[in-house]
Amino acid sequence: MIQKKAAFRLPAGTPTTGPANEPAGENDEEPPGTSSGLAKVLTISPLECRRRSTAPVLPTALRQHCACVPLRTTAFRRNFFPGSTDKDWSDWRWQIRNRIRSLEQLEKILNLSDAERQGVEMLGAKLPVGITPYYMSLLARDAPDQPLRRTVVPTVHEFRQMPGEADDPLDEDRQSPVPGLVHRYPDRVLLLVLDFCSTYCRYCTRSRIVGHGGFHPSTARLERAIDYIRSTPGIRDVLLSGGDPLTLNDERLDWLLGRLRQIPHVEIIRIGTKIPAVLPQRITPKLVRTLRKHHPVWMSLHFTHPAECTPDAYRACNRLANAGIPLGSQTVLLKGINDNIDTMKALVHHLLRMRVRPYYLYQCDPISGSGHFRTPVEKGLELIRGLRGFTSGYAVPTYVIDAPGGGGKIPLMPDYVLGRSEGSLLLRNYEGRTFRYPDAEMP
Numbered sequence: 001m002i003q004k005k006a007a008f009r010l011p012a013g014t015p016t017t018g019p020a021n022e023p024a025g026e027n028d029e030e031p032p033g034t035s036s037g038l039a040k041v042l043t044i045s046p047l048e049c050r051r052r053s054t055a056p057v058l059p060t061a062l063r064q065h066c067a068c069v070p071l072r073t074t075a076f077r078r079n080f081f082p083g084s085t086d087k088d089w090s091d092w093r094w095q096i097r098n099r100i101r102s103l104e105q106l107e108k109i110l111n112l113s114d115a116e117r118q119g120v121e122m123l124g125a126k127l128p129v130g131i132t133p134y135y136m137s138l139l140a141r142d143a144p145d146q147p148l149r150r151t152v153v154p155t156v157h158e159f160r161q162m163p164g165e166a167d168d169p170l171d172e173d174r175q176s177p178v179p180g181l182v183h184r185y186p187d188r189v190l191l192l193v194l195d196f197c198s199t200y201c202r203y204c205t206r207s208r209i210v211g212h213g214g215f216h217p218s219t220a221r222l223e224r225a226i227d228y229i230r231s232t233p234g235i236r237d238v239l240l241s242g243g244d245p246l247t248l249n250d251e252r253l254d255w256l257l258g259r260l261r262q263i264p265h266v267e268i269i270r271i272g273t274k275i276p277a278v279l280p281q282r283i284t285p286k287l288v289r290t291l292r293k294h295h296p297v298w299m300s301l302h303f304t305h306p307a308e309c310t311p312d313a314y315r316a317c318n319r320l321a322n323a324g325i326p327l328g329s330q331t332v333l334l335k336g337i338n339d340n341i342d343t344m345k346a347l348v349h350h351l352l353r354m355r356v357r358p359y360y361l362y363q364c365d366p367i368s369g370s371g372h373f374r375t376p377v378e379k380g381l382e383l384i385r386g387l388r389g390f391t392s393g394y395a396v397p398t399y400v401i402d403a404p405g406g407g408g409k410i411p412l413m414p415d416y417v418l419g420r421s422e423g424s425l426l427l428r429n430y431e432g433r434t435f436r437y438p439d440a441e442m443p
């Protein structure tokens with residue numbers, strides 16, 4: 001454990017474009033009554049909490065909050081950011097300025113395995129390290145296999161290229177009519193607003209661009225994309241992604257949403273973000289006021305594991321839901337991280353309590369160096385079989401493969417239709433029992 005007098009300094013070259021020019025703490029008070037949707041706290045001892053947090057798979061019992069999460073966060077802050085105040089910690093710009101980005105910083109906080117140390121040393125021009133102090137406080141110091149730690153700390157396995165892997169497996173670059181705009185489906189586009197995220201996921205599909213500083217949210221680039229959308233009347237749905245669009249400051253976001261809203265054929269705007277999981281401090285009352293000006297705004301949140309569903313994450317989702325923003329979650333299926341039914345069920349149950357609909361479960365894309373994260377497709381089907389019928393229908397995401405080569409999302413379902421016989425459909429239910437349905441003739 002290190003004892004430092006002041007917060008980490010920003011390493012040279014740290015991007016600061018995201019959180020610019022918003023006064024600290026402004027209007028960040030919780031409006032009355034907004035915490036009413038927070039989930040019940042399950043109290044377990046600090047010792048038990050430490051034991052569980054180092055387990056590779058979160059026990060089923062942690063479906064409720066662990067009361068120790070805030071205690072662990074406080075202890076983490078005292079140890080590694082002793083000069084910081086409550087106000088600093090809850091300020092998203094402070095969190096971004098103090099991200100953990102170097103081997104030296106990682107080594108002060110975690111006992112790194114050889115595979116992790118080598119991974120960080122070899123990174124070079126690959127997806128950089130970036131972890132908010134908040135998210136870092138959720139990592140286990142001595143357990144390289146802890147699920148959350150594996151999602152954000154590089155390992156040497158990222159340098160092993162497996163057959164079929166590619167830097168741009170979804171062929172997004174080929175489907176971009178203007179830089180940073182992917183037009184794959186007829187009525188919707190994906191706008192890569194910037195390449196900056198507060199925390200970098202080691203399995204990121206866009207690791208070829210994210211964190212490399214090549215996609216700035218400049219007016220000139222964004223106006224080109226907006227021009228394309230304006231001149232293409234078939235586009236009714238714009239998905240903002242990146243990088244993480246919520247790392248833009250409120251004024252910039254307001255400008256971008258406003259420009260898109262001026263286009264009559266844009267019916268909905270969606271924002272893809274991992275912010276509630278990695279930087280919940282960003283979801284301020286001022287941000288949600290900005291977003292709700294531009295309704296209908298939908299959000300796809302990126303939650304990976306139930307341990308991300310902390311009281312802070314609950315509060316963030318609560319604010320978004322109270323602003324009338326429909327929330328869905330996109331979860332990537334990851335080997336050894338969320339590929340068992342107890343963990344997945346705990347996650348989707350948390351999400352429903354957070355008013356987030358589990359939307360997609362993604363088969364991990366075959367990006368270069370992702371072999372250690374990818375499961376067989378049968379594992380995803382097994383998880384869907386383990387959810388469907390055994391829990392609320394709203395808790396069951398659609399399992400999809402994003403087809404390599406740019407074919408789009410293809411849904412995968414366990415085989416519930418066994419065949420046809422004498423004008424009937426032969427079906428299997430969630431318990432494995434078979435039933436006949438008298439099917440109508442096709443006209």
Ligand code: SF4
Pocket residue numbers: 196197199200201203204205206207210242243244273274302
């Ligand atoms: S938040 Fe999204 S864009 Fe950013 S690193 Fe993670 S997966 Fe990639």
